[in-house]
Amino acid sequence: MPRRFAEISFTDSVKAQQARYGSREMYHRFELAENSGDVLTEKEIEFIAARDSFYQATVAENGYPYVQFKGGATGFLKVLDSKTLAYGDVRGNRQYISLGNLAVNNRVSLILLDYPNRRRLKVWAQASVIEAEQNPALMLKLQTAGQIVERAIVMTLEAYDWNCPKNITPRFTEQEIQDIFLVPLQSRLSFLEQENQHLKTKLNLV
Ligand SMILES: Cc1cc2nc3c(=O)[nH]c(=O)nc-3n(C[C@H](O)[C@H](O)[C@H](O)COP(=O)(O)O)c2cc1C
Structure with a gap:
């Protein structure tokens, strides 16, 4: 720790x-x-680049914590340098709760999960909000899956900690199910089909 x-x-x-x-x-x-x-190493940088979602906590002016799920294309949370993370804020339900909270308290806490490998990373940071017109190049850098970035949430890292795998149930995306389970099964199945065909031919069963 x-x-x-x-x-x-x-x-x-x-x-x-x-x-x-x-x-x-x-x-x-x-x-x-x-x-x-309080400085990201290759291990954290690789882990963050492979995520397609994270949970972000902010603190409201009434003292309540607020947790929001943030999802996007893999790697949409970018490491700009070993002390700086950023993501593009795209138009959503326009409640602007996290943004409102950040206006009074810029502290954020993130939790990033790798369900298949049962790994999780906690991050503490101080966030600043950069509007599109202030830095168009940054918006382009943070753009993923063709979504228009309306503003950047840039976070200066304060601390991180790896959590233990306890109680993380392995879960898989459709792509992971395809790559990890279905591709080897399909290849095994096609081998067995060919072998079956070969045996049938040999035994004059067809
Ligand atoms: C049209 C639409 C698009 C959205 N796109 C995203 C998205 O790409 N990623 C995401 O995490 N939430 C998305 N959301 C859900 C929330 O709007 C979004 O998480 C937003 O950042 C919530 O912020 P807040 O809870 O701080 O107000 C979308 C919602 C709508 C209605």
């Missing part, structure tokens, strides 16, 4: 609960960890 994650997440009230339930001593060690965990 990286140090920066512990610094952000282990607030005084969290530490009090850890003390109450006996895990404070163990978790205090992570506050002293050498790895700060």
